[in-house]
Amino acid sequence: ALMYLETGRYVITGITISSKADMSELSKTEPELAKRYEELRRQYAKASKDLEKREKYREAREIQRDEQIRQIPGWQTFQLALSEDAVKYLAMEGPIVVVNATPICCDAIVITQEIISVVKLHEMTYKKLAEYLATTTISDALLRLWTVAVEPILAATPLTPSRRVWWLTTGIAGRAPFHAASDHRPGSANNASSHAISSYIPSLKALHFSRSKRSNSAQAQMMLLVTMSTNPAPHHNLDTSYEEAAITKTFGTSKTHIAHPTPEDVLSLLPNFPFVHFACHGASIAYDPSQSGLLLTQNNPPAMITISDLEVDLIEGAIAYLSACFTAEQPDGKLADEAIHLANSFQALGFQHVIGTIWGADDRAAGEVARVFYERVFERESGVGGWDVAGALHGAVKAYKDEENADVVTWGPFVHIGSS
Template sequence: MDSLNEAIRTSQLLVDELPDDPIRRPIWLVNHGIYLHEKCQRYKDADLDTSLSALDEALRSGKEALRRRPPGNTRFQLRSLSLLGVWCTTKLSMTKELDLGAEGLDYLTSAYELSQVLDGEKQVILKNIAHIHEVYYQILKQKLSLKEAEEHLSKAIFYATEAVNMTPEDHLELGEYHKNLAALLSTQCHDSGTRGEPYKLAKNHYLAAADAIRATPLVRIPAAMQAGIFHWQDDELEEADRLLHLAVDLILQLNPRQMSTEDLRQTLRAVSGVAGIATSISIATGKSGTHALQILERAHCITAGLFVDQKSDISELRAAHPELAQQLDDIRTRLSHLPNQQQNSGKFFEVRDLQQSLLSELSAVESEIKKRPGFEHFQEVPGEEEFKALAREGPIVSINTSVVRSDAIIVTCDDIKVLPLPELTHSDLENKLSLLSDSGNVARRNAVPRRRANGKGNVNEVLAWLWKTTVKPILDATELTASKRIWWITTGLAGRAPLHAAGYHTNGSTENTMSRVISSYVSSFKVLRFSRGRSASTVLDNMLLVSVSSNLPSFRKIDTSREIKVAEDIFGDTLTHLPDPEPEVVLKNIPNHSITHFACHGFARVNDPSSNGLVLVKNGRAVTLTVSDIEKVSHKAGAIAYLSACSTAEQSDMKLMDEAVHLANSFQIAGYQHVIGTLWGADDRAAGEVAGSFYTKLLAERGSDRENRKTFDVATALHYAILEYKNSAKNDISVLEWGPFIHIGT
């Protein structure tokens, strides 16, 4: 996004500086419009107003460029007409104003007529005409104008077919044309409810797109995933497995290291679901649990993996090869400083070039490290023995759900086994979790309250269903250690499931997760390995308490007095309390404290998880400490981050479920071994009671001497604090109050 903003800024400057240049101004107006349209696409899901504003400006630039086109430059005219047609189509899809479709078709028809004269690439224009008919179809189908919608779908398929047929086999865009046609044919097949000729054609075109070696990964990955699903539906499992392995391999060709975090997440939204489907099909073909886990580790939580690679412990490398360790450490340090250099210097392109140079150096050093005996798999996906070693303190259960199937991969120190979960279907899980999210996100610490949509009984039914279909079968098949601890790793929709709260919670019932195990969550084995390798504070010697209870405009006042009192009683003069602070002050203080506790409002945005955050105060106004802010933090010895606010561990973006982006995971990547977060809105009273009980239990055995404040089992302290609150609650929907609190970490 930084590079896009820089391109928009630069093109605007050039447009402004060339008001009367008949040759260069139209060219830069078109370029400016292209960048603005890209901005529109970036913000379309997250910020509709910003997106439409950028699109309107793009249309204005394009129309002015067309009016000012250089005399006799017919090719420039064709390009401008084609782009205006595309931009009108985008606005049509966003506003549903059908007149925009007619305008877009006029532009594209004129462009196609010019392409006949110029012998231009007609297939590009045909592709765009097909897309505008596809958007018409979608809008008219929503309006229940089904006959008219069907006519537009037929036209879309016709033009998309023409684009494929007239494109040479070695053309760079042929793969995209195959994918577009396949998607239209799939829609036709879905509408008809049959597996006739459109089904066969869609399958073949997806396969052609997946195997189009000149196409970009963003074309081939979703095509391979869809082709794999077609082959799975036809019981052609080996070919389905090949295609999904291809999709996973292609993810690495996206060059994630070269992108900013925001750009990478935007890119990964386009290939959502690959990890889960690839794992499901791998299991269906009879491959091992270890193989399935390695697929997940490669294609799941890619962003977190990059952060971990930059911060992971290299003490073993330092002991064996100090010079290589020092080179690696120096490059990591220089890379970590680049975001501030870019922000403060304004020299975007110089900093970007430096980044590319440092990344090349990093790759060279890593290659050199892997040549050394014992380091052949440095920072790579764990193997079977390392998976099992990570389960020495208790079993680790990876739950994978997809449209194909659902399974648990259970890892103990002795074994890795796959447990099918046939009653856990993707569609059922989606329906159940939407109910739980709607019901849970009505709370005083939620900065964006959501209406309670359903009755309390339904929530209990969801938790009973989750117990029956998922947690009970897993626990019945899993050998626990004496600690009764278990770690949950999830993919896809399962990332929103309150596995720790599953079961029946009537008085005296032991048919629930809380009665059988002490739960922790972690996003991946790689992140768990990272956290356990960090040197956390050996004593809980100080706390940073961040509280916000001011009556901010549009926010409900919350009561943080219970948490403040407990913190003062336990930590005394080692407590740093920041009431109503600015984000900058908080970020400055975080590295100096082993415990950081937030008691404030929180929120999770549906389509922009990087901006999820905690509500702080600046100049009397609400401001946000975001996921992006925390991702820049590096805490050398963080012990506990307690996020006593709403939705701090909620995965809100359905297209980034495989990335597990939320505040709690960001704090873990920042260096905290233990993070306490919330899966949905936190009830104000419950937040205070659970937090107070947690700290009391955590430090119950400490002496008066500060050196005796030994680190207690954080997960156990939270478990019993929640149980205490749960058992004291009298109403049968108290699960909405105690259920959101979870432990993430080691």
Template sequence: MLEAAVRLLPEVAPRQLARGDQQYALGGFAGLAGDAAALALADRRRTNQECAARALQLLETGRAVLLSQALDTRSDLTDLHEQYPELAARFVELRDQLDQPETSAPAVVPIDNPDTLHEGQDRLIQDRHRLTRDIAATLAAIRTQDAFASFGLPPTTEELLTQADQGSVVVFNISDYRNDALLLTKTGVTAVPLPGLGYTTLIDRINIFRQALYTAGAGANGALRREAQATLSRTLEWLWDVATEPVLTALGHHRQPSPEVIWPRVWWAPGGLLGLLPLHAAGYHTDPVDAPQRRTVLDRVISSYTPTVRALRHTRQRNPAPPSPAHALIVAMPTTPHLPNEGRLDHVPAEVEKLHHHLPDPVLLREPDPDRDPADLSATLPTKNNVLALLPMCPIAHFACHGDSHPTDPSESLLLLHDHDTDPLTVASLAPVQLGQAQLAYLSACRTAAIDAAELLDEAIHLTSAFQLAGFLHVIGTLWEIDDQIAVTVADAFYTHLTTDEGALDVSRAPHALHVAVQAVRDRFPRTPSLWAAYLHAGV
């Protein structure tokens, strides 16, 4: 019964609904996929490996439903354009129309005809229904052609398992029934029970962690802030004991790799509640630095994140060629209009200076001083429209600004640019963006990988995933508020390790570069995890 319900989840939030309505519909079924996967793992009629594969398919179906819908229509169109150009053109036209944000009905209603508003809304709904029918018919037509039978369809279990070729993928499942990690490796998929990771205990730990984060930054005195950091450290140690250590042991990562070898990689797909904690930072960070079996994730593997295995597969199938000449975009907000104290970030200028040293021929959009008239600087103001116009030409984009996660609607989470109060750069505004040459987005801002709407945790709707969907192979995000000065240190070290011996940037080094940058700050401040544990890499 639960399995059938999970497979119907995409029908609960069909594409013809507005995004907000889709989120509302899915929010009513939070945790359904996790419960179904837990029961599948307990099925005594199947082998352990069969149970694990079935649970994986259920989680892939029932998590990140909106993201999966977007991926359905973002398959590689190169072959389709070459063999069936008319079908490809029709598909792209319908997809782009359906991806556009919902426009509202007229805000000004004629006083003598109040029905105009309702007529406009009805017309918008009818248009979305028509577009959905048309794109379904076009997809059906494409799938009748030779070699295109699986176009836009979810990958099979066998196709998902190929994603372990470059490193293990770990998919967590937390439910009231049981708690497990599904391990995708070159030999198949297996389940590791996690009995110490109780559902209620996890919720309690998350609440304690989040309160400690707040106190660590805003505590009334040094003693309170130090105790908050100790609480954060204890939570990371607990997370190691109950979640990451059993996984790494099962994968055979028992000790720190030697410096001369290529470090193993692990992709974490936390799903749900575990996405609120930094799996990549779990461990005992006060262990002796020279201990070969130092008990931390940071000292065993290089971590990356993915919402689902399917999302990782989609990103890997892209192979963007950088434009020539290649540019980097820097968006800098040392101050932000309409925030208290102008939202000052005193160390953004230093970050920009470091970026100019590292990035090739950068294009800079920078907020001017508040007392300066920006009227003659419209082309270089960091507005949403200017950013979106430049992204297609800039395979690398670095944002140094404020970020915010919306408490109830994650699609409204945003980067605070010059026009954030009138035309914000939100998750929703990035949904229609498709960049063919994007490689690296570095979001040096607060909470760009955070979700606050509990009922939508499975959907992984945040700025980091939005930039991934837009086309970036690598995205650097953050789970909570970051320190302005430490942000300069991390960014500088990141781009230093991204640079080859010949002086060129190699974005494929992004996971390693962030790992080394965060590890260095951790080694300086092992008892202050709020400063370094927020940073994460998402992507290939």
């Protein structure tokens, strides 16, 4: 059942991820075959979409090429779904929880290194979940989410010493903030953040892809900082000074700062930087998620850098911090399981870690969380190599929450997407 679920979601971006992950290794051993395969894929990706005959020919040619590659020793699983053992191996740093919410039933598939098990969520129904998310206050919705879903899931899930949990959500569950589920009354430990350090992943293959690009402390710490402090109406101006100061303190002369750039400016520089931080407005386009984007400028008039623009080839992506509203908001409706939003798109682009927001972020909270995040992110590495990015975000959010006695509306939107 898990493999069927994985096959049916994140299909559009998953094709790109699979090709990038497999091609990078294949090109080392079979460069000519890898080149021909990639040329074929690119040729038909750019072709017009109006000929059914062309589509059938494309499928036949790609299948033929896949089979040719699978004849090479060591490449028998090229572009195939992950095996059960491979899926369990992904849980070596902490359990993966797949939350499934349908009109038929609601449950969670819990993946650990030892076993894949199912937790029935008897108190959660599709109808009630939709009502929580649509009609109640955020605090009430998070309390219900804790009671009917997160508490029983964590009670049945053995955590590792790192307390890491990766959430993979399907359908309407993709709009539920499991990392922030809680009873937020003073002194209460009945909340997800007291028990676990949460990350999100759009698919198992995406996690596998991210792990294959694991960064380490030897990587050049070059930062591209993109800011939009002054914005065209109706967007309000932003105080980006907290973030600018924090990044300058951390990266020093390794920082390149571009203020009020055009989309072309950003896209031309993006491939050269393993670290990128956007401090600007974001827009989520529900009816066409591929047009969601970040607000920049184009000779003073507003311009967007959209998801559909993100097709550059990165040298080595480490962390993309998207300090803008709605950058990790899940689309609704028919495209829910495609998980098309900016944060996932930056991960598919090649960034191992992405920080995003699932609803509008308060300017001061965004600045303070970013400041503490950059103070902490390079302090220590995770247990298996690479920086503890999720831990740094978790700590930064907790520090802001505790110091300001902040409401969940201000600290709740920040999420980590990626591997460690």
